[in-house]
Amino acid sequence: MGPGRHCAGRAGAGAAGQVNELPCSAAAERNKHAIFEVLRQMLPAQGRALEIASGPGQHVACFAAGLPQWTWQPTDYQASVLPTITTRVTQQGLANVQTPLQLDVTATQWFATEEPVPCFNLIFCANMLHVSPWPTCAGLMQGSARHLALGAMLITYGPYLEDTVATASSNLEFDLSLRALNPTWGIRRRAEVEMEATKAGLCLSARHAMPANNLLLVWRLASDLD
Numbered sequence: 001m002g003p004g005r006h007c008a009g010r011a012g013a014g015a016a017g018q019v020n021e022l023p024c025s026a027a028a029e030r031n032k033h034a035i036f037e038v039l040r041q042m043l044p045a046q047g048r049a050l051e052i053a054s055g056p057g058q059h060v061a062c063f064a065a066g067l068p069q070w071t072w073q074p075t076d077y078q079a080s081v082l083p084t085i086t087t088r089v090t091q092q093g094l095a096n097v098q099t100p101l102q103l104d105v106t107a108t109q110w111f112a113t114e115e116p117v118p119c120f121n122l123i124f125c126a127n128m129l130h131v132s133p134w135p136t137c138a139g140l141m142q143g144s145a146r147h148l149a150l151g152a153m154l155i156t157y158g159p160y161l162e163d164t165v166a167t168a169s170s171n172l173e174f175d176l177s178l179r180a181l182n183p184t185w186g187i188r189r190r191a192e193v194e195m196e197a198t199k200a201g202l203c204l205s206a207r208h209a210m211p212a213n214n215l216l217l218v219w220r221l222a223s224d225l226d
């Protein structure tokens with residue numbers, strides 16, 4: 001991934017100061033269509049999706065527009081980003097996106113009401129593991145194992161270090177810059193992510209190489225694959 005990956009650009013065509021200008025990630029603008037193409041080919045016609053770490057909501061808005069038979073639940077740890085998601089979804093007239101919720105993946109309970117346990121056909125999480133402390137990985141895997149419906153999948157997207165694939169120099173630089181910003185951040189080793197998945201009862205079922213040295217990883221309940 002090159003420089004500008006986390007550029008906090010401004011979306012919207014209006015002049016400065018107009019209300020349709022929303023915080024946005026330049027990286028998400030660049031990668032959302034490539035991710036959507038993979039989703040479109042993998043997902044059934046309808047279902048219920050949970051997005052973890054939605055940030056400004058560009059992914060959920062793109063996917064909800066392209067897969068209108070799915071309902072989408074955006075979430076993020078930071079309550080302050082939730083109004084941006086609501087505004088983006090409202091501006092785009094998306095009726096299949098639910099009110100964004102505050103959700104910390106490291107919490108032992110993800111939802112205020114878990115009786116019955118909310119289940120999803122897809123849990124999607126982009127660009128969180130390297131921009132949060134390592135325990136978010138265990139939290140994501142354990143929470144996903146609790147909330148995936150039978151036959152469902154968790155998809156994680158972002159950069160990873162792989163033992164058998166040379167790391168792009170841009171990703172090495174990106175990793176150093178993340179660790180300099182926050183010592184608890186950094187690009188994660190895929191093998192270590194897999195270990196957390198295994199502990200939670202998930203296993204890696206597909207790996208898609210994506211533009212800009214990112215990976216899209218598909219995780220399923222190990223019990224589904226028995």
Ligand SMILES: C[S@@+](CC[C@H](N)C(=O)[O-])C[C@H]1O[C@@H](n2cnc3c(N)ncnc32)[C@H](O)[C@@H]1O
Pocket residue numbers: 006025028052053054055056059076077078081103104105106125126127128131132133136
């Ligand atoms: C780099 S942004 C990615 C946003 C968006 N998914 C994207 O790809 O553009 C990382 C996001 O992870 C969220 N995050 C960090 N720690 C988290 C946690 N413990 N639980 C849920 N989200 C978290 C942050 O609030 C932030 O919105």
